[in-house]
Amino acid sequence: MADSLSDNAALARASQDLYAAVRRDAPLVQCLTNFVSMNFAANVLLAMGASPAMVHATDEAPEFAQIAGAVVINIGTLSAPWLESMLLTADAARQAGIPWVLDPVAHHATAFRRDAVRRLLALRPAIIRGNASEIIALAGGQSTGKGVDARDAVAQAEQSARAIAAAHQTVVAVTGETDYVTDGQRAVRITGGSALMPRVTATGCALTALVGAFAAVSKGDPYTAAVAALSCFGIAGQRAGALADGPGSFAWRFLDGLAALETDSLTRESPLR
Amino acid sequence: MADSLSDNAALARASQDLYAAVRRDAPLVQCLTNFVSMNFAANVLLAMGASPAMVHATDEAPEFAQIAGAVVINIGTLSAPWLESMLLTADAARQAGIPWVLDPVAHHATAFRRDAVRRLLALRPAIIRGNASEIIALAGGQSTGKGVDARDAVAQAEQSARAIAAAHQTVVAVTGETDYVTDGQRAVRITGGSALMPRVTATGCALTALVGAFAAVSKGDPYTAAVAALSCFGIAGQRAGALADGPGSFAWRFLDGLAALETDSLTRESPLR
Amino acid sequence: MADSLSDNAALARASQDLYAAVRRDAPLVQCLTNFVSMNFAANVLLAMGASPAMVHATDEAPEFAQIAGAVVINIGTLSAPWLESMLLTADAARQAGIPWVLDPVAHHATAFRRDAVRRLLALRPAIIRGNASEIIALAGGQSTGKGVDARDAVAQAEQSARAIAAAHQTVVAVTGETDYVTDGQRAVRITGGSALMPRVTATGCALTALVGAFAAVSKGDPYTAAVAALSCFGIAGQRAGALADGPGSFAWRFLDGLAALETDSLTRESPLR
Numbered sequence: 001m002a003d004s005l006s007d008n009a010a011l012a013r014a015s016q017d018l019y020a021a022v023r024r025d026a027p028l029v030q031c032l033t034n035f036v037s038m039n040f041a042a043n044v045l046l047a048m049g050a051s052p053a054m055v056h057a058t059d060e061a062p063e064f065a066q067i068a069g070a071v072v073i074n075i076g077t078l079s080a081p082w083l084e085s086m087l088l089t090a091d092a093a094r095q096a097g098i099p100w101v102l103d104p105v106a107h108h109a110t111a112f113r114r115d116a117v118r119r120l121l122a123l124r125p126a127i128i129r130g131n132a133s134e135i136i137a138l139a140g141g142q143s144t145g146k147g148v149d150a151r152d153a154v155a156q157a158e159q160s161a162r163a164i165a166a167a168h169q170t171v172v173a174v175t176g177e178t179d180y181v182t183d184g185q186r187a188v189r190i191t192g193g194s195a196l197m198p199r200v201t202a203t204g205c206a207l208t209a210l211v212g213a214f215a216a217v218s219k220g221d222p223y224t225a226a227v228a229a230l231s232c233f234g235i236a237g238q239r240a241g242a243l244a245d246g247p248g249s250f251a252w253r254f255l256d257g258l259a260a261l262e263t264d265s266l267t268r269e270s271p272l273r
Numbered sequence: 274m275a276d277s278l279s280d281n282a283a284l285a286r287a288s289q290d291l292y293a294a295v296r297r298d299a300p301l302v303q304c305l306t307n308f309v310s311m312n313f314a315a316n317v318l319l320a321m322g323a324s325p326a327m328v329h330a331t332d333e334a335p336e337f338a339q340i341a342g343a344v345v346i347n348i349g350t351l352s353a354p355w356l357e358s359m360l361l362t363a364d365a366a367r368q369a370g371i372p373w374v375l376d377p378v379a380h381h382a383t384a385f386r387r388d389a390v391r392r393l394l395a396l397r398p399a400i401i402r403g404n405a406s407e408i409i410a411l412a413g414g415q416s417t418g419k420g421v422d423a424r425d426a427v428a429q430a431e432q433s434a435r436a437i438a439a440a441h442q443t444v445v446a447v448t449g450e451t452d453y454v455t456d457g458q459r460a461v462r463i464t465g466g467s468a469l470m471p472r473v474t475a476t477g478c479a480l481t482a483l484v485g486a487f488a489a490v491s492k493g494d495p496y497t498a499a500v501a502a503l504s505c506f507g508i509a510g511q512r513a514g515a516l517a518d519g520p521g522s523f524a525w526r527f528l529d530g531l532a533a534l535e536t537d538s539l540t541r542e543s544p545l546r
Numbered sequence: 547m548a549d550s551l552s553d554n555a556a557l558a559r560a561s562q563d564l565y566a567a568v569r570r571d572a573p574l575v576q577c578l579t580n581f582v583s584m585n586f587a588a589n590v591l592l593a594m595g596a597s598p599a600m601v602h603a604t605d606e607a608p609e610f611a612q613i614a615g616a617v618v619i620n621i622g623t624l625s626a627p628w629l630e631s632m633l634l635t636a637d638a639a640r641q642a643g644i645p646w647v648l649d650p651v652a653h654h655a656t657a658f659r660r661d662a663v664r665r666l667l668a669l670r671p672a673i674i675r676g677n678a679s680e681i682i683a684l685a686g687g688q689s690t691g692k693g694v695d696a697r698d699a700v701a702q703a704e705q706s707a708r709a710i711a712a713a714h715q716t717v718v719a720v721t722g723e724t725d726y727v728t729d730g731q732r733a734v735r736i737t738g739g740s741a742l743m744p745r746v747t748a749t750g751c752a753l754t755a756l757v758g759a760f761a762a763v764s765k766g767d768p769y770t771a772a773v774a775a776l777s778c779f780g781i782a783g784q785r786a787g788a789l790a791d792g793p794g795s796f797a798w799r800f801l802d803g804l805a806a807l808e809t810d811s812l813t814r815e816s817p818l819r
Contacts, residue, residue: 026695028693030693034327035308035311035327035581036311036312036315036327037312038581038582038623039312039582039583039585039586039747039748040312042582042747042748043746043747043793043794043797046744046745046746046747046793047745047792047793047794051693051694051695052693052694052747053652053655053693053694054580054581054582054622054623055623055652055655055656056623056625057623057624057625057626057658058625058626059625059626059656059658060624060655060656060657060658060659063656063657063658064655064656067655067693068693076327077311077327077328077329077330078330078333079329079330079331079332079354080330080331080332081625106326106328109326109328109333109337109340110328110332110333110336110337111333111336112330112332112333112336113333147301147303147324147325147326147340147341148324148325148326149299149324198319199319199320199532200316200319201312201315201316201319201325202312202315245529245533246320246528246529246530246532246533247316247319247320247528247529247532248316248320248524248525248526248527248528248529248530248532249525249526249529251316251525251528251794252525252794252795252797252798253794253795254794255792255793255794256791256792256793256794256795257792257794259745259792259793259794260791260792307600308581308584308600309584309585309588309600310585312585313585349600350584350600350601350602350603351603351606352602352603352604352605352627353603353604353605379599379601382599382601382606382610382613383601383605383606383609383610384606384609385603385605385606385609386606420574420576420597420598420599420613420614421597421598421599422572422597471592472592472593472805473589473592474585474588474589474592474598475585475588517802518802518806519593519801519802519803519805519806520589520592520593520801520802520805521589521593521797521798521799521800521801521802521803521805522798522799522802524589524798524801525798
């Protein structure tokens with residue numbers, strides 16, 4: 001990549017510092033996320049030492065955002081009342097200077113989703129996390145994805161990611177076999193993980209939630225926040241994949257692996273390329 | 274049973290072919306299912322190689338059905354807005370010639386559920402999957418079930434299943450210690466599974482979702498689709514049960530077992546009787 | 547504590563009897579609980595031999611309460627339609643003489659929650675289960691809790707618990723490193739559990755659901771019901787914690803442990819202090 005080896009080493013050290021901050025500060029991460037992922041996302045956040053709060057109703061979600069360290073919005077099981085609350089909460093976060101993260105799940109699948117993401121994008125997410133099909137479609141390209149699962153390779157989405165990041169002044173993280181993070185200028189690839197990950201539901205959604213935890217402690221550095229969260233997933237995913245017998249045993253080994261990350265894992269086993 | 278041994282062998286081979294098709298085609302299965310089962314059902318579908326999509330809102334569920342291979346409707350945590358969407362989506366699937374599967378969870382428990390199932394039945398599900406208490410009540414019989422869990426034996430529900438299948442031109446799968454599948458004329462029993470299965474929530478709902486995956490690739494053969502899905506559950510359930518120490522370890526071993534089914538499991542270890 | 551050793555021995559024996567009743571009667575426990583906890587709470591109830599039913603819609607929840615052994619209301623992912631149903635269902639349970647249990651999740655976090663809990667309290671829950679921050683705030687004290695997770699120690703909440711129990715003629719269970727149960731006059735502490743428990747989401751919510759199962763078979767003795775449920779959690783949690791490598795493996799080992807409790811565990815390994 002354009003980034004030199006020394007840049008990656010500095011980025012790994014900065015990621016490591018954010019990791020220590022998540023463990024120390026236990027940031028409160030408010031998630032408006034889909035029903036499928038709620039339990040797993042909360043467990044991922046807890047395994048890393050963050051404090052999840054699934055608070056979604058119009059009556060309180062914008063108010064709750066004031067005390068959150070970050071807000072995560074995921075449109076997986078979208079409906080009209082949830083969308084209304086997502087828009088209000090993202091706006092409240094934006095106004096309060098609290099970073100919020102967008103997961104545009106399968107936004108290309110229906111008109112309802114396309115419109116929802118268009119309105120959410122206008123509220124300036126600090127970070128967008130999606131799979132290759134979602135990011136390609138977000139940039140106006142022709143993805144081959146039909147449903148929720150990606151059918152495109154991350155490499156095909158890198159240009160789209162850069163374009164979206166530049167146009168919306170945001171950070172875009174595309175995840176797949178090798179991940180890609182860009183702020184429109186800088187970019188880095190992140191290795192690791194396991195072939196079992198796409199066979200466990202909600203791993204992508206849980207990663208978006210974890211990105212929120214790192215954004216909460218990143219003091220306005222969403223690029224490093226995204227890189228740090230993806231690095232944790234890459235390392236813990238690779239370790240769990242080496243031990244698991246299938247997707248069932250992968251899921252709990254992965255949670256154990258996240259909880260067991262050492263203070264220097266992100267520099268010693270840096271997955272940045 | 275009326276079916277001869279050679280019939281069962283042919284049925285096992287046809288099931289095996291559908292299994293290969295699920296692995297190869299990764300069918301998109303749209304689930305309007307209950308909150309309790311969403312995560313586990315998605316993990317069961319992913320473990321088998323299918324692609325789950327939990328898309329339920331009125332604003333998009335009928336549109337999404339057009340691109341799905343099958344639709345699964347489960348009334349476990351029913352509410353009025355979900356019922357409206359279920360009716361619209363089942364109708365959209367029916368009109369588009371896409372098979373849809375009904376899971377009438379505890380439909381005998383309240384007037385709201387009884388009415389919901391009556392309206393859903395009129396939209397011609399390709400397959401109905403329920404426990405013995407649910408199927409007996411669906412045929413107008415007196416079940417002893419109170420809540421969600423079955424309190425009747427499958428054998429007591431066989432006649433009800435045949436009657437419903439014949440009256441509604443559908444396939445009925447009754448699951449319990451030994452399962453029973455009928456299209457009103459043919460019928461087969463399926464063994465296997467584990468005594469731990471009813472102690473893990475949402476196993477029945479996840480099975481209904483898997484029936485949808487097989488219906489998606491069955492080219493208009495819902496009988497074989499139901500038999501194939503139940504066979505996979507029977508074999509993987511038996512293997513997981515032999516290794517598990519309790520319901521907690523059963524759940525992940527079962528997912529591992531579904532993912533590890535061999536190309537010839539459904540014929541070599543055929544659970545059909 | 548004020549209670550003598552002999553009192554605790556009698557309480558352990560009474561708890562043991564309730565445990566046998568749960569296993570024998572498989573009480574139907576209706577849960578109006580949050581989306582994060584539904585699956586885990588249902589699995590905890592099934593592991594103990596109870597029969598969970600997540601039935602929440604206004605159209606049927608009050609009707610369903612008539613056939614339930616107990617009702618559990620948890621405001622974790624509250625919204626206006628759910629609150630309406632919770633109020634109607636709690637009232638239906640109260641009128642039918644069916645015990646109901648309240649879990650006031652993070653009720654101090656927003657005006658919407660504070661108001662919801664005020665209205666629910668007026669409907670006379672048999673038992674309230676919360677963490678220290680929630681119980682302190684419920685008594686009008688100044689808790690340091692911000693989100694969902696407790697930031698206060700149980701010992702700081704004991705006086706609040708007594709005050710609430712006395713004022714509302716209810717039983718209050720405060721859970722944390724060492725639990726505390728009181729009916730305003732009697733009180734007991736319960737040890738056991740594991741440091742991994744707060745790192746697994748929904749353990750508290752699942753405990754509230756289990757308190758419901760014990761309330762269902764307790765014949766009007768909510769104090770012993772709460773003590774028995776917490777004792778099961780304490781013992782199974784301690785055993786799982788001794789074997790687990792992290793929060794992921796803790797969750798399934800804990801379910802296995804609940805299912806494997808022996809007939810005399812609650813007296814032989816009594817965690818009452």
